[in-house]
Amino acid sequence: MKRRSAIKTDLFADQHHKQTLDKLGDPLAEIESCIDFAALAAAVDRIAPRPASPQGGRPPFPTETMVRILVLKRLYNLSDEQMEYQLLDRMSYKRFCGLAQATNIPDRTTVWVFENRIGEAGAQAIFDGVTAQLLKKGFIARGGQIIDATLVPAPKQHFSKDDKAQIKEDAMPADWKPAKRRQKDLDATWTKKHGKSHHGYKLSVNVDKKHKFIRKIVTDTASTHDSQHFEAVMDPANTSRDVYADRGYPSEEREAWLKANGYRNRIQRKGHRNKPLSETQQGRNHRIAKTRARVEHAFAAIEQMGGKLIRTIGQARANFAMTMMAACYNLKRLAYFQRAKIVPA
Template structure:
């Protein structure tokens, strides 16, 4: 007897597949339920108005659709080419972006053009928009603030000895064609950390102790010392006056500044040659370390979104990528609270 084919066919198969995805808990559905993407799109259109073409032509995709695509691109660390492919291939992506029944899907050029059009101002509008929605849901900054920085790797550049000499003199090598110049990152820098060399950029953050949301950010090159961003990432809205940081931040001037501005310094002490830390200071450092380590959870979450690696060339695009990195971390963090039923109080 011939066996029946185990595969069943149905014209409504896609609908059944989506129902199964929902039963398996689609993480994108959780994100969609906790963030008002229409409001984020309105913020971007206000900061970076949509261009009006006098020549007519095909109308652009809605800003909300493109914002959702940028969020997917950052969360899953996709290139523009992979973003185009996944939008064509994955039902959950198409549903999240409102393209489930659309014939035309934004291609790689459309994604690249939109990202470059809104630039840093657009990325900041997304970060600030997510932050404002956190506050509306009651997640105000509480418990004190933790300040730290993380290195963000960029594609390493190789230069000849002659090219390095010309670049030191702020001159572009004459033999570089425009196409080659666009592929050379002249902004990223080298730095050393724990005896290892790193190339790329730096993201300094301020995270609230209670909810572990990133409240303030500053972007820079890798060689910039962490402490130079300290005052710029202070969050005046935090309800607690404690400020936690590691041994890279202490100085007499900073301690005086914190005291003058009504903050309580919880910065770890640093020992010096012939003047080691006392047992009391070591105990204090240990207590602070337990709290300060909470910021590492945020950096680990960013690592899971794509190893914190950026594929862009230049400071401007790196700033965009790092700002989106912080915004998407907050977005995923809010979705976690939504999924677990934890409410702000």
């Protein structure tokens, strides 16, 4: 007796799959429903106008399509090569980027060229554009601001002793050909944290206590001390004057600056040799830690977006990647609020 196959064929199977995807809950559809990508694309075009297409040449893909691709890249931490493959393979990716019926898909070179065209200013325009839409929806910065920094790892570089000596003198090793030079990141730096060495860059952020959106960012190399970005990421728009930070930030000068500018100091105290913290100070640190931990939730969410590792070479591209990290975190956070039907308060 011939057994029936469990696989059924249908000319409209693709449509059925899309309907099933919607029922299950497509996270990209949630993001699309709460963000105006056309507005983000317009902001990018103002910063980096689209080049004129040569007569007879293939016109470039719409900026909105490319911005959506950059969001996908950062949400899932994909390389240009992986992005090209996934655009060909994944229905949800094609639909999100408006390419479901397209015969041609942006390849890895197209994605690379677009990133280089818009540069750091373009990534900042996307971050600022998302921030503007948050405010428009009523998600203003409330409850106080929490300042912290996270290390963003980059591929480790291997240099010979002679190479290191020449690089230290701002000279380029004579045996480095152009192709090899392009693969060497001379900007990323080493630092130590909790006894472990880390190589890469640093992302300093300001997160509001109420909604945990990233409001301000500063990018730098890993060896830069966290406290150097404190004033740069301060957000005067926050409705509360409370400022939270960990034990890496306190100083007499900073305390005086906060007081002079009308802020309430919620920075944890740091003990010193032969002068440990009192019980009262320890208790204060513990109370602050409960609130300050909210910024760690943001870093954990970024880590879940495929990890924080960046594959680029040089600080300019690293800055681009870290700015997109922050923008995409805010996108996911906004989608969460919409899914949970949480309204701004």
